[in-house]
Amino acid sequence: MNQNRGSTIIEIRDLWYTYPGRAETTLKGIDLKIKEGEFVLLTGPTGCGKSTLLKTLNGIIPHESEGIFSGSIKISGIETVDSGQMELSKKAGLVFQSPDDQIFSTTVEDEVAFGPENLCMEREEIDKKVDDALKMVGMSGHRLDSTNSLSGGQKQRVCIASMLAMMPEILAMDEPVSQMDPAGTQEILNTVRELNRKQNITILLVEHRIHEIAPFADRVVIMDSGKIILDQPASKAFENLEVFHRLGLRVPEPVELCHTLGIKASPFSAEETFPLLNTGNFKEKIGDYPASPGRKEKTSSPGWSSENNEPLVSVRDLWSGYDKSRMVLKGINLEIHRGERVAVMGTNGSGKSTLLLNLAAMLRPYKGNVKIFGEDTKTKNPYSFAGRIGFVFQNPDLMLFCDSTEEEAKFGPARLKLDNIEERAKISLEAMSILNLRKDLPQSLSRGQRLRTAVASILSIDPILVLLDEPTTGQDRVNIEQMMDYFKTRGSTLVFCTHDIEIAMLYATRILVMNEGQIIADGRGRDVIKDIDILRKASLTQPPVVEIASYLGIDAFSITELVDGLIHRNPEIRIAEGIKC
Ligand SMILES: Nc1ncnc2c1ncn2[C@@H]1O[C@H](COP(=O)(O)OP(=O)(O)OP(=O)(O)O)[C@@H](O)[C@H]1O
Numbered sequence: 345m346n347q348n349r350g351s352t353i354i355e356i357r358d359l360w361y362t363y364p365g366r367a368e369t370t371l372k373g374i375d376l377k378i379k380e381g382e383f384v385l386l387t388g389p390t391g392c393g394k395s396t397l398l399k400t401l402n403g404i405i406p407h408e409s410e411g412i413f414s415g416s417i418k419i420s421g422i423e424t425v426d427s428g429q430m431e432l433s434k435k436a437g438l439v440f441q442s443p444d445d446q447i448f449s450t451t452v453e454d455e456v457a458f459g460p461e462n463l464c465m466e467r468e469e470i471d472k473k474v475d476d477a478l479k480m481v482g483m484s485g486h487r488l489d490s491t492n493s494l495s496g497g498q499k500q501r502v503c504i505a506s507m508l509a510m511m512p513e514i515l516a517m518d519e520p521v522s523q524m525d526p527a528g529t530q531e532i533l534n535t536v537r538e539l540n541r542k543q544n545i546t547i548l549l550v551e552h553r554i555h556e557i558a559p560f561a562d563r564v565v566i567m568d569s570g571k572i573i574l575d576q577p578a579s580k581a582f583e584n585l586e587v588f589h590r591l592g593l594r595v596p597e598p599v600e601l602c603h604t605l606g607i608k609a610s611p612f613s614a615e616e617t618f619p620l621l622n623t624g625n626f627k628e629k630i631g632d633y634p635a636s637p638g639r640k641e642k643t644s645s646p647g648w649s650s651e652n653n654e655p656l657v658s659v660r661d662l663w664s665g666y667d668k669s670r671m672v673l674k675g676i677n678l679e680i681h682r683g684e685r686v687a688v689m690g691t692n693g694s695g696k697s698t699l700l701l702n703l704a705a706m707l708r709p710y711k712g713n714v715k716i717f718g719e720d721t722k723t724k725n726p727y728s729f730a731g732r733i734g735f736v737f738q739n740p741d742l743m744l745f746c747d748s749t750e751e752e753a754k755f756g757p758a759r760l761k762l763d764n765i766e767e768r769a770k771i772s773l774e775a776m777s778i779l780n781l782r783k784d785l786p787q788s789l790s791r792g793q794r795l796r797t798a799v800a801s802i803l804s805i806d807p808i809l810v811l812l813d814e815p816t817t818g819q820d821r822v823n824i825e826q827m828m829d830y831f832k833t834r835g836s837t838l839v840f841c842t843h844d845i846e847i848a849m850l851y852a853t854r855i856l857v858m859n860e861g862q863i864i865a866d867g868r869g870r871d872v873i874k875d876i877d878i879l880r881k882a883s884l885t886q887p888p889v890v891e892i893a894s895y896l897g898i899d900a901f902s903i904t905e906l907v908d909g910l911i912h913r914n915p916e917i918r919i920a921e922g923i924k925c
């Protein structure tokens with residue numbers, strides 16, 4: 345907990361806001377006070393109004409947006425409606441949800457220097473600010489790079505650096521790490537936490553990855569349908585999980601496990617959980633277990649059978665990139681069979697999106713070859729794969745151009761002259777839980793809703809091969825599970841990039857780990873996850889439940905498996921009723 349709390353720096357009273365042209369009000373009477381130096385995690389289901397609330401802090405709403413606004417927001421005592429945006433943005437820096445909406449300079453250096461230049465700092469000071477900020481986000485080596493050439497996670501780092509270079513009093517961050525690898529996320533959150541502690545910068549951070557952010561926060565605020573429905577210190581917020589389960593929000597695995605086992609505690613990490621498992625009664629019930637975690641086994645072969653099953657995708661010695669002088673992929677060999685769900689994981693910039701672009705025939709090999717459905721992409725027009733491959737970009741906004749979500753879902757089938765277009769659109773919108781938004785303009789939806797619109801737009805063509813670049817970003821748990829369950833139930837062949845190891849473990853039949861343009865592991869999740877060296881190279885860590893299972897000497901990879909293992913060991917163990925695991 346931050347001890348240097350001062351006076352109230354953000355004071356929101358009875359705030360209501362309705363977007364122009366929308367019948368439903370987005371913010372419905374928000375009351376929120378945040379003290380100087382607090383670190384607040386703001387979360388809630390997709391579309392509940394989190395981004396809208398952040399946009400009121402630096403005056404984007406109401407200054408740049410029409411609509412109906414009432415209530416009061418004071419930043420350091422200044423009423424935002426009465427204040428200029430320039431003045432507000434010096435006080436409250438906003439890291440945008442989508443880096444492409446924030447970045448407008450052509451080079452990384454210019455982007456980060458923009459804020460300090462506007463504050464009329466001396467050249468030398470600006471240089472130092474840029475240097476320091478890039479160092480803090482691990483991007484020192486990219487100072488002169490073109491912003492267009494950055495990967496998704498690298499762009500997010502630059503966005504954070506731009507704000508750090510200005511050092512505002514308040515840092516409002518809208519899913520700032522959603523596309524970042526787990527190790528990078530931890531490093532950046534440590535930096536932000538340090539700035540928060542040492543410089544008393546107030547942090548309001550919006551995220552769905554509650555399990556990763558909660559350990560850094562002083563306070564957890566949950567919104568639902570435009571209202572704040574929970575506001576608690578982080579140490580107390582997880583005492584009752586009912587609200588998290590009801591809203592389909594992510595709970596840190598150790599908390600979920602303790603609640604399931606009836607242990608009254610809310611640890612955020614495996615290390616914090618070990619002593620709880622050592623307490624009297626519980627230890628007796630589950631019997632002896634090794635004192636230290638960490639059984640290590642070698643990664644085994646991929647978990648598919650090639651019997652009678654010609655590969656759908658075959659990649660041989662693939663070298664590819666955006667510039668002949670710098671290859672991104674360096675000798676990839678890979679086969680993917682029908683019905684496999686392959687998660688592609690690895691550090692930011694390791695080449696995951698580049699691999700996916702090759703599988704979509706949108707990039708061609710410089711050397712080697714890629715065969716999709718037995719056809720060599722080098723010799724084919726990329727459009728010849730239309731209708732057979734469905735690709736969703738990391739930034740879904742690049743795919744949305746129609747006037748409604750329904751039109752988006754109909755667009756592909758119409759172009760391909762498929763039958764039952766209405767029915768196809770309806771089924772795909774329903775599968776993504778956005779049928780109620782069918783008449784909405786995609787650009788007026790929340791990020792999670794836009795991503796699901798983009799997925800629906802490819803589902804309606806019923807492709808043979810589905811390629812999704814980070815489909816889990818900015819989504820609440822219930823939506824991620826619903827999307828992934830859909831592919832699983834249909835037996836789709838799916839390749840998806842993700843930094844979310846828990847989701848990869850749950851849904852992928854196979855995990856590919858990339859490092860510096862090469863595949864360094866390829867196998868079943870439960871094998872890959874045991875190889876700590878591989879995980880480290882890919883900036884990944886074991887999910888806490890795997891560490892805890894290992895500590896208890898149980899071979900388990902999910903809470904359900906771990907609890908089953910404990911019951912098997914001692915059937916008398918009582919599991920808390922009604923707990924979802
Ligand atoms: N520019 C806009 N015009 C009209 N409606 C909008 C606009 N932006 C957002 N909305 C609507 O306001 C509601 C809240 O959106 P917002 O982006 O604030 O949600 P969110 O909680 O941040 O969601 P996510 O977690 O998906 O980012 C949604 O129903 C969305 O459709």
Ligand SMILES: Nc1ncnc2c1ncn2[C@@H]1O[C@H](COP(=O)(O)OP(=O)(O)OP(=O)(O)O)[C@@H](O)[C@H]1O
Pocket residue numbers: 492493494495496497498523525666667672690691692693694695696697698699738841
């Ligand atoms: N359009 C482009 N032009 C030039 N270089 C690019 C381009 N897109 C990506 N790169 C470079 O290729 C490398 C790999 O990028 P890629 O997007 O494939 O990584 P990634 O593993 O998907 O990263 P992330 O996890 O951040 O999305 C990065 O070093 C990036 O800078």
